[in-house]
Amino acid sequence: MVQLGLVGLGKMGFNMRERLRAAGHEVVGYDRNEAVSDSSSLADMVSKLAAPRMVWIMVPAGGPTRDTVAELAELLSEGDLVIDGGNSKFTDDKINSEVLAAKKIGYLDCGVSGGVWGKENGYGLMVGGAKEDVERAMPVFDALRPEGPREEGFSHAGSIGAGHYAKMIHNGIEYGIMQAYAEGFELMEAAHVIENVPAVIKGWQRGTVVRSWLLDLLVRALDEDPDLDDLEGYVEDSGEGRWTLEEAINNAVPAPVISAALFARFSSRQKDSAAMRAVAALRNQFGGHAVKKAE
Numbered sequence: 001m002v003q004l005g006l007v008g009l010g011k012m013g014f015n016m017r018e019r020l021r022a023a024g025h026e027v028v029g030y031d032r033n034e035a036v037s038d039s040s041s042l043a044d045m046v047s048k049l050a051a052p053r054m055v056w057i058m059v060p061a062g063g064p065t066r067d068t069v070a071e072l073a074e075l076l077s078e079g080d081l082v083i084d085g086g087n088s089k090f091t092d093d094k095i096n097s098e099v100l101a102a103k104k105i106g107y108l109d110c111g112v113s114g115g116v117w118g119k120e121n122g123y124g125l126m127v128g129g130a131k132e133d134v135e136r137a138m139p140v141f142d143a144l145r146p147e148g149p150r151e152e153g154f155s156h157a158g159s160i161g162a163g164h165y166a167k168m169i170h171n172g173i174e175y176g177i178m179q180a181y182a183e184g185f186e187l188m189e190a191a192h193v194i195e196n197v198p199a200v201i202k203g204w205q206r207g208t209v210v211r212s213w214l215l216d217l218l219v220r221a222l223d224e225d226p227d228l229d230d231l232e233g234y235v236e237d238s239g240e241g242r243w244t245l246e247e248a249i250n251n252a253v254p255a256p257v258i259s260a261a262l263f264a265r266f267s268s269r270q271k272d273s274a275a276m277r278a279v280a281a282l283r284n285q286f287g288g289h290a291v292k293k294a295e
């Protein structure tokens with residue numbers, strides 16, 4: 001049994017606390033939302049932990065994570081260990097680890113995959129940092145990861161930053177897979193050759209080359225709303241697709257699928273596109289092709 005401080009009890013952190021407690025670990029959670037928090041402040045959370053302490057951060061990437069690290073650097077002491085399990089950009093890990101290293105506090109970055117299903121199914125984990133810190137946190141990783149062989153739901157990807165790098169690429173792949181299913185869905189709906197598109201997609205769940213958990217989730221969404229017409233076709237992004245493409249450019253690695261998937265999300269947010277108005281205007285200019293006038 002280990003004791004863990006857990007900062008951030010939102011969709012992910014809340015369920016992680018449940019899974020860790022179910023495995024017999026002691027978790028002292030802190031969240032600004034008093035209704036779910038076990039402590040009144042970050043300082044209160046730290047005061048309830050016995051040294052050497054271990055604290056897991058599960059708050060939004062960027063400013064909130066950096067601020068939490070800065071606060072923890074003030075509250076923790078030599079020999080403690082901080083794990084960032086959020087979707088931080090891998091370049092933030094160097095900065096955050098240095099802030100903590102100045103106080104001789106250890107740091108691990110951990111990419112966490114599994115979404116709101118992780119409490120039940122376990123979380124796929126990819127970790128960056130020193131071997132001895134990884135070994136120290138292994139009881140926590142073992143409780144969070146799915147049951148089965150450790151190496152199938154956990155990896156020590158490399159030194160600090162490697163865990164979040166692995167998660168960034170994982171999410172880039174996620175963009176591409178989702179986009180491919182989505183395009184297949186739209187094409188089948190548009191062509192009117194297939195009578196029951198959701199039934200065909202459901203029938204791909206077993207035996208086919210394209211079966212996957214994302215496909216299972218698409219089936220689930222189509223069971224709830226067969227034409228998906230309760231939704232608007234508007235898709236946000238949280239950064240990992242963009243960072244994946246930055247890395248593709250930095251390493252001159254072609255990533256046409258992931259870039260198309262990211263740009264499809266940008267298109268989804270446009271009611272009307274200046275670029276497409278320009279294309280329409282140009283066809284009209286050079287070929288006299290008909291245009292639709294704005295209403």
Ligand SMILES: O=C(CO)[C@H](O)[C@H](O)COP(=O)(O)O
Pocket residue numbers: 087112113114115171174236237238239240241
């Ligand atoms: O990490 C995740 C899944 O693996 C998160 O759900 C993430 O928010 C997904 O990325 P995006 O918001 O850019 O679609």
